Amino acid sequence: MTVRAREWDVTESLEVRRPPAAVYTALADSRRMAEWSPEVWRVWSRGDRFVGFNRRALWVWFTVCRVVVADPGREYAFDVTSFGLPVARWGYRLTPTPRGTQVTEYWVDHRRHGWRRHLAELLGLLFTGTPAVRRAARNRAGMRQTLRRLAATCEAAD
Template structure:
């Protein structure tokens, strides 16, 4: 699948191994603690671990607004990449991807998202979420999530 340029993306260097970071970014519960809008999850079907094909319902919040989506894991390569496609009522919403590369001091993590909503769905979901400039909001969310990820991993290593 050709993805093209992401609608929002950010990269951060973390003083930890790629495998340590992967364990967190591939854990939907851990990521809910680090994200701005994404707040909780529940595995769907017989899924109980982050593997290709597993699905989970993600719950999101922004102020008083609440909504949920379904994510299907598309990539789960430990220490390298974790990604999932997001849908709402079976309609495409976005793709989220974490690419991890080892460095001499730990690893670099790139979080990216691709907008996939059809134009008519953007109006509906923007009204529901209160976000009319989704790419801009996602850029802010990515920056916040990556900073929190770095703080969590590096503070745990310092103990």
């Protein structure tokens, strides 16, 4: 029997045929995440904080997010918590290319230490139905879909 090692971070990249400033403008409007993400169905935003309402099959959950990097044309990132427990950082790095922008989406799991880790892991399983060892693979697939949808939206804006 093969035991999978837990992955604590994931990155996926895709080139978008739009300049970094245009891609950043789309990403920095957190309410638009529902257009691209396969899990987010609504976002309530207020300043540098927002609540993401998510669903997958029968599971429905929300997360509280705080923007931690807002560097126009370069990077946009936010930390995710649930009931005050650290969950993850999600972000987007933008690199200019001759044809547009290389968009690298990244996820870093923050459920690593102490008693809060175990509670956050349990909530993650209950809310999403995804065991910790399968979380990175699920996020990777979702990131690919998100990036394809983001690219399609940005490129259609031409």
